[in-house]
Amino acid sequence: MMEIVYVYTKIRSEFGRQCNFSDRPAELHVDIVPDPSLAENFIEKNPVDVFVQVSKDMSEHEANTERFKTETRGINHVEGGWPKDINANDLEHTIRYRKKVEKDENYVYTLMQLGSLMEHCIKQNNAINIYEEYFDDEEESVERFIEPSSAKTINVFSDPNEIKRTVSHISWHPDQGRKLAISYCCLEFQRDADNMSYESYIWDIENTNKHDMVIKPVSPLLCLEYNPKDSHILAGGCYNGQMGYWDTRKGSQAVEIPTIEVGHRDPVYKIIWLQSKTGTECFSAASDGQVLWWDIRKLSEPVERLILDITKKDDPDIAYGAVSLEFESTMPTKFMVGTEQGVVILGNRKGKVPAEKIVSTFTGHHGPVYAVQRNPFYPKNFLTVGDWTARIWSEELRDSCIICTKYHMSNLTDGCWSPVRPSVFFTTKMDGTVDTWDLLFKHSEPTLSVKVCDEALYSLRIQDNGRLLACGSHRGTTTLLEYSSGFCTYQKNEKALANAMFERETKREKILEARQRELRVKERAKSEQGRAVESKEVDEEETIKYKIAKAEETFFETIEQERERFEVETEKMDQQEKETSEEEDDEVRTAY
DSSP, rough: OOOEEEEEEEEOOGSSSSOOOOOOOOOOOOOOOOOGGGGGOOOOEEEEEEOOOOOOOOOOOOOOOOOOOOOOOOOOOOOOOOOTTTTOOOOOHHHHHHHHTTSHHHHHHHHHHHHHHHHHHHHHHHOOOOOOOHHHHHHHHHHHHOOOOOOEEEEEEEEEEEOOOEEEEEHHHHHHHHEEEEEEOOOOOOGTTTTTOOOOEEEETTOOOOOOOEOOOOEEEEEEOSSOOOEHHHHEETTSSSSEEEEETTBBSSBBBOTTOOOOOOOOEEEEEOOOOOSSSEEEEETTTTEEEEEBBBOOOOOOOEOOOOTTTTTGGGOOOOOOOOTTTTSSSSEEEEETTTEEEEEETOOOSHHHHHEEHHHHHOOOOEEEEEEESSSSSSEETTTTEEEEETTTTTOSSEEEEEOSOOOOOEEEEEEOTTEEEEEETTSSSEEEEEEEOSSSOOSEEEEESSSSEEEEEEEETTSEEEEEEEESSEEEEEEOOHSOOOOOOHHHHHHHHHHHHHHHHHHHHHHHHHHHHHHHHHHHHHHHHHHTTTTTTGHHHHHHHHHHHHHHHHHHHHHHHHHHHHHHHHHHHHHHHHHHHHHHHHOO
């Protein structure tokens, strides 16, 4: 078959030529004049409806793509190169071994050889951050006085189970605080369901969708605490009175739990790690009136046991139930226990017999002491939270506190000091509010109150840098609050001012106690003198005249006692008003 081909030819210079445009006036090419006769061929339509749609035609398509799942994994970097007989986690052993190596003759020569190689590697990674702010500290110091006090919610962690449980305890990860260990437990015995979960969780503060790890106990956990020396180990106290410890490297199950016979008989409300060389010692407190010391290397039985009997008879039947515990690493032998009866017990572990371990008691609350904590800057002053108030005490005074908040409309459930400011502490209430108190600013009311939720708050814990605070609610919700820089930045001369305030209040309470003691002695002397006169004048008592005189004497004595009591109260109120006015004057002068 013959293929038909036709070739079009055109000279190259005639196509692809550049177009040259120029401006010129308009020209009329055609002008058609209207013809009226043509209108007879048409019928006028009146009215006329015309629809105009200006929008463009659109089409909708759906596409179902596969969900991309993400998972976070961590890498554990361990310092190596240590001999087998050296524990890398023990600071004293490592320092001793380093000093030994530095005394070696070949140490300097080897270091010089390795130094050149290391310098070459370091220079390869030499980079400059073009966004670095060189005067960041100065800006913060200026903004601290301008920025108003505030706190904002940055994350919320919810109990993933269908039956919501109360957040009983919160513990921050000891390394930079990027994780939270939260224990969940139903504190209402009659609401405990058969299918209620026992699990507690470890959360990453950046990921609220899924927990980082599950902790599976034999009974619901009331407390869960990180080991400050080994962040992989956690100790927990159970609802059935047992305690145990978990290692995150070995899974969700407990590494070891002692038998129920050697533990507590009631729920373990608090467990704290002790400051020791091995980092394996802790002690727990429960409402059965016992404090038990443990070593996780041998959990077959407690190392030591103390009955909280303030009569020092070591009788468990009259022991006070413990609901809170306090231990300060700077005082390795002292500890404090908050009880259900509103009494705070100061103990000393050095005592050889149980009677010597209970040093003194502090009575002031009308109900259980839910929190007790020493001031991190002044350990002799400590904070207690119970009933409707938060109180600050001094170890020098046992009969009364030195500072007390007002009585709130809702019960207080927990509290803690700020780790960076000596005059700031936080409390939670049953109405879902977190109160922040700055004692250098005012005593009568909290500096900042944040309504976190509509349900009761039962626990809180502040991060080591003082900026983030986690608080847990009755329905299993943990809210993470971020405070403004004014609450987490150490202010100038704050430590000296806080110390002066504590010393002043302690001295004032001592003076008032001495005055009350004098009045009691006078009243006792008057009563003894009255009894002596009555024994001598038995015969006169039978006469009506003596009875009238005795009634008058009693009446005037009562009036005199009331007058003296009124003078004491007036003197106390005048002194408080004077101190308050002096503090306000100091604040005004400081502001100017």
